Amino acid sequence: MDFTLSSEQILIRDSADRFVADNYAQDKREKLLKTEDGFSREHWAQFAELGWLGIAFPEDKGGFGGTPVETMILAEAFGRGLVQEPFIPSVVLGGTALAYGGTSKAHSDLLEAMVGGEKLLTFAYGEERSRYDYSLVETQAKRDGSDLILTGKKVAVPFGAAADTYVVTVRTSGEKNDQDGISVVLVDRDAAGLSRTDYKTVDDRRASRLTFDGVRVPEAAVLGELGKGISLVDRVIDAGLGALAAEAVGNMSVVQRKTVEYLKNRKQFGVPIGSFQALQHHAVDMLIQLELARSITYYGTMALVADESPAERKRALSATKVQIARSGRFVGEWGIQLHGGIGMSEEYVIGHYFKRMSMIELELGDVDFHLKRYLAQKLIAETAEEAVPEREVAHA
């Protein structure tokens, strides 16, 4: 194992940091938040030019041959800068679905267009009654000749208004909770029968509710195997979890650093408040949580790179999300608390990080969901052990 970045990886990190420094000063970001898209198409074109949109995809899948490590590096830098561009929805979620579920020239063309910055993707899996359980799919896709007719609703679709193509989970057979019968389909933003309600999220991003009312898509729009989409969805979710974790680490690192700066500069009772032991210990605990978050992100990223078995991967990424959410909550809440009143001010940046981290905690499943998902994974090693139960522990 080697935890140091290669020179290529350092270049990627530095160029992402430079992008943030050039484009994400607080005043520039504030302007961006007020635009309709909530992000900049010019920035997105830069991402494409810099190769960031295809960086983590294997070359045979239309990418530039990187790994989830490169995704981690970029997502962390974007987290440090509170970058608004839909990197995770379009590249990590949408792109992974196409890279691993694509079966045709049309699919690889779409991925190429996404990598080139011409097409934006997003991922629509959540439903009103599913919470985070992505195998609970009630959106129906009924066969009509060689087409599928979609009926149902999707919620919390990230950057739904800007996306050109939605990667949508639908049910092509079975009951609502069945693992079998889930399919992943591509739906064009202008498809007849598709309506959208857009909103600005609490962390100043954009999201949409999608209503499918008899939306007709050809069978060629199906990614992966019809009715067997759950394993693709697992992979997409896991890739997203890895990137979200890195983004959260980026967020946390800034909150932690700014909080310590504040403790050094803010004076009360005639001294810097950082001289008070009660505050020092909370600041230390923030650092500890940041380090745990960073470490579990390496672990999750390693599982994505190793890609051994779905169970191992899912377990590792759920573990990652649990720790990230717990650490992020801690760092965010104490970041606000140690800043005192200024931490509550919309003008000051800490609160913006806090809101983003709070939403990351919920995106792609919260702590409770991922604890259950973690426990549900039966590892091969454990199954083997169960065959020969060890009962050596005695009440001696």
Place this chain on the structure above:
Amino acid sequence: MDLSYSAEDRAFRTEVRDFINSELPADIKHKMKTGIELTKNDYVTWQQKLNARGWHAPNWPKKYGGAQMTVTQRHIFDEELALGYAPRQMPFGISMVAPVIIEFGSEEQKQRYLPRILSSEDWWCQGYSEPEAGSDLASLKTRAVRDGDHYIIDGQKTWITLAQFANMIFVLARTDPNAKKQEGISFILVDMTTPGVTVRPIQTIDGGHEINEVILENVRVPVENLVGKEGEGWTYAKFLLEHERNGTAGVAGSFQLLDRLRMIAGEQRFDGKTMLDDERFAERVATIEIELTALSYAQMRSLAAESTGKRPGPESSFIKITGTEIQQAITLLMMEASGHEALDPSNHASLWYFNTRKTTIYAGSNEIQHNIIAKRILGL
């Protein structure tokens, strides 16, 4: 950045596992699993097997007979020993005094003590804390007064783990009573068979006898037992503590505790189910397991930095804090999982819980570790 285990790493894991399976005596493994205290002979038996394989000192350079393992190998080694229920590695010789001797000791000290640690001929213990010098270690009062080619040591050391097994103790003593607090302290190696050394047991709340007081009365120690320079002992003491902290975090040991917890929770039944079938309990276990996973990667990161030449720095403090909190959280669940059976001391679960209260106190209390990080990392 390469976050995967190489083929060599995997092969090494198998090698360690096979070694434990074939070499760890069944009676020792049984004691480890059931929580029965090991005898000195049990420890020595196992250490000698490790030594025969060249693995007794995983952290030492090859030229002193160490295995000089890479960071990843060390991680795998510790993990396999813990999960295989091998006796825990006694740190006092191998990873406390030896690194100090290797770094600061004389050639004669290296020649004399390192082989004796490897062969288990010497068992070391740590003479740091005193009744009036706990967290404020530098206020220690034990004195070493020069008398010709000897020091005469007088003082009282306390909380000394397994001093009853030891024949050697490394002592922090004040050689210059007029110097400022941290100055004037020296690091001296003392043969415990020297007249004037008395070991008194301290029974702990878990009913065990692990710790002791060591009284030093008019103990004559040859000056060649001084490590490094007179008055520089505080520097060596801190060097040792930083090495100690990574060990006291007990990361690999916590994976063993988790396994133990699963065995207990898997046996305790209510209404036809085990505690592991109880969703709420299982989630509490999982939460700790996940935090431990994060910590084990944090530790690897810290060790990896160390292997590039960096000394273990203040970041070892945070590994100590989190590692010990995790140990306590697991033993609490062990006690809870045992239900009514926790009342019976022969069940051991509650005794583990009582025992691990020490972990957030020893090797510099967790509050002291917070102070260290606040000052040395955060600059507060």
